[in-house]
Amino acid sequence: MTDLSIHSRNLLDTQQPDDVSENEPREECGVFGVWAPGEDVAKLTYYGLYALQHRGQEAAGIAVGDGSQVLVFKDLGLVSQVFDEQTLASMIGHVAVGHCRYSTTGSTTWENSQPIFRHTDAGSGVALGHNGNLVNTAELAARARDLGLYGPSDRAAASSDSDVVGALLAHGAADKTLEQAAVELLPTLKGAFCLTFQDETTLYAARDPHGIRPLSLGRLDRGWVVASETAAFDIVGASFVRDIEPGELLAIDNNGVRSTRFAEATPKLCVFEHVYLARPDSVIHGRSVHSARVDIGRRLAREQPAVGDLVIPVPESGTPAAVGFAQESGIPYGQGLMKNAYVGRTFIQPSQTIRQLGIRLKLNPLREVIRGRRLVVVDDSIVRGNTQRALIRMLREAGAAEVHVRIASAPVRWPCFYGIDFASPAELIANGMESEEHMVDGVRQAIGADSLGYISVDEMIAATGEERSNLCAACFDGKYPIELPGETAMGKAVLETMMSSDAAPADPLIAQNDNVSAVMRP
The missing domain is CATH 3.60.20.10 (Aminohydrolase, N-terminal nucleophile (Ntn) domain)
Structure with a gap:
């Protein structure tokens, strides 16, 4: 006979993540x-x-x-x-x-x-x-x-x-x-x-x-x-x-x-594992995650060059790509942002005053490094854009002369049904633009950068060492390798609904489908 003992202190039932982490x-x-x-x-x-x-x-x-x-x-x-x-x-x-x-x-x-x-x-x-x-x-x-x-x-x-x-x-x-x-x-x-x-x-x-x-x-x-x-x-x-x-x-x-x-x-390995999810000291399919991210940075520098005085990462996820960007561009690499190592999830809710400071809960600028410099800021991705907007504002307040943002992934345009919780499509800042050019300039203006450049899907995938046919890049290109709920009229209806508006689905069957509602929450 098998016995079961399940213990729980249930101390955290009402606690929620802080505002900073919600943007990632x-x-x-x-x-x-x-x-x-x-x-x-x-x-x-x-x-x-x-x-x-x-x-x-x-x-x-x-x-x-x-x-x-x-x-x-x-x-x-x-x-x-x-x-x-x-x-x-x-x-x-x-x-x-x-x-x-x-x-x-x-x-x-x-x-x-x-x-x-x-x-x-x-x-x-x-x-x-x-x-x-x-x-x-x-x-x-x-x-x-x-x-x-x-x-x-x-x-x-x-x-x-x-x-x-x-x-x-x-x-x-x-x-x-x-x-x-x-x-x-x-x-x-x-x-x-x-x-x-x-x-x-x-x-x-x-x-x-x-x-x-x-x-x-x-x-x-x-x-x-x-x-x-x-x-x-x-x-x-x-x-x-x-x-x-x-x-x-x-x-x-x-x-x-x-x-x-x-x-x-x-x-169909998720390419976002190489870009962001996995630890840099892990190895996926024989490829060092750190090496892949450094290579992404090099390719990003070739595709989206920038004129600047200093390359700085958004720690920690942007660090390997920033190293690669600096190596390829010849622009010196530096540490312009200090990360609070003890802020991952904040279980004590910040006051309204502290909440308004936003990203400062996680990052603080090194003013003597930043002041008067033209910065090339390398980050892993842009989802809603809230984090980058607050970060650029903080860097300018610290005295940066220019802020050029380079992103070590392609624009995130589509939801993930396979285990990553992005924002809803209506909240994805790169979604719904008429053209690539309009999208990039629209995002640049929204976050307040002097310039903005993303690596292409092709170069991002090349850095992983995997064949494109063996990877899932649905959040970047909308090509889902596994049929969605029903693919089916229901699956297509869900996608069309999600891509056209942020309204709740009218069909109660769609509303009751857990794997759909999970990515449709506001």
Whole structure:
């Protein structure tokens, strides 16, 4: 018989992110798993999640199995806020999965934090963490309701695509092994998913057939780990083995690592992982993220040259591209902005006076460096433009003679359905312009820059070292590799509605589709 203990302090239920972070693209989630008898798997998972904290800062959780039961602890907050020594010491076992969450489908509540836990009819337990976003959540939830897994009053519980997957997976394992249930369920999931899940004895990892989000396998002296990014391997002392292939399911237990192909691979890795999402010290498909971003900066300097006295980054995400831009242009590189390392998410709400200062919560100018200089400011992306507008105003107040902005990604014009939370299309500053020329000049005027230049999609992709056919760049070019809800009249109607206005959808079926409403919120 499997016991379940879920603990929560629920201290952060009413706390919201500060205004500064709302202007940036939000990472999706981070997943980590470890199978290592004789090791402190809870602490290994804690440190793995710590390395993945940038991928999700709303909630964190760890599940541990000891061969007879699964123990889950999760809560809202950062990894370091959720866990302490006493909690981790009580989580004893040989297999664990961990998750740090930013919501893309489902609201920010404790119930939607992960790992998701479900009992099977056979008496075992399943704990699951999910990185990505499904596009057929409504269809899967309807199937779960038909099977009796949700009642009429369980709508809130089914607001997370991850919870629906966990429910269906546990149901399928009632009369078969969890591995067999996964092989049957995974081909029915549409969208982006990297899953780590477990029962009492075995660790599993799966990646969607398009491989939109990264997932890798690493080796410990006495076990195995899987993680969203290779940077997590470094912090726990694991060596990189290989990327988990698109359409592959791994099972890790006393018999070693087993690989099952549940779908044909059609790679479409998210290019924004290289541009912004992943840590620069991670490696994706054999390419150093830092090297890719430096190369983007070099290509940006060739495509969009600027005349200036100093190249400065918007830290930290703009730093590698700024280094590349300086190297290629010959303009000296300098540090013109200081970042407050302790401002990621601000749980104590700023007063109105402090809120009006906006970006100063995160960045402060080095006036002696900036004063009288023509600055080339390199940033990773522009979404709404609010951050850049406030930043340029701050630089001018600090004495900058000119501010030339260069962006290390193409213009973000389209929403993401696969796990990144951008603003709604009506709020995307580059969306809806008549031509590229008008768009660039319109954005330049809106943010108050002396000049503005974006890298092209082609050059951005070339810097990743990947074939364009193997990448998803839908947020830049609107070409979605996976059919949207219904593609179908419903999917097209959703897109047309989203691109034409910011009004709420009239069709209640569209309004109830979680993966659509997630990107339509104001």
